[in-house]
Amino acid sequence: MSKRLADWTKGEEAITYQTCTSCGHVQYFHRAFCAACGASDPREARASGKGSVYSTSLVCRAATPETRAHVPYNILLVDCAEGFRMMAHGDNGLAIGDSVVASFKPFAGKLVPYFARSK
Numbered sequence: 001m002s003k004r005l006a007d008w009t010k011g012e013e014a015i016t017y018q019t020c021t022s023c024g025h026v027q028y029f030h031r032a033f034c035a036a037c038g039a040s041d042p043r044e045a046r047a048s049g050k051g052s053v054y055s056t057s058l059v060c061r062a063a064t065p066e067t068r069a070h071v072p073y074n075i076l077l078v079d080c081a082e083g084f085r086m087m088a089h090g091d092n093g094l095a096i097g098d099s100v101v102a103s104f105k106p107f108a109g110k111l112v113p114y115f116a117r118s119k
């Protein structure tokens with residue numbers, strides 16, 4: 001099995017994804033196999049952080065005491081340039097279809113991907 005690249009869940013300022021070497025399926029959640037065809041050992045790569053907004057949802061009620069300081073905050077689904085879709089934080093003013101680029105911000109004590117409109 002190939003070595004897993006460090007990403008933001010490991011404290012690294014990076015978003016990673018996997019591409020299946022047999023069918024070309026792209027997936028964000030890391031697995032030892034392709035979710036589409038079941039082939040093992042998908043190839044890992046670092047994403048550019050560029051994408052467009054697929055949906056937005058403003059969170060107005062804190063789920064935990066640690067997130068209360070951030071309310072209201074926007075949770076986005078972003079279609080990334082590489083072909084996978086991920087959930088992430090982003091600017092409150094973003095609308096569906098906006099071009100965005102990722103940076104990383106602390107949220108409830110953890111560094112998380114944060115999307116803002118790209119210039």
Ligand SMILES: [Zn+2]
Nearest residue numbers: 020023034037
């Ligand atoms: Zn596949």
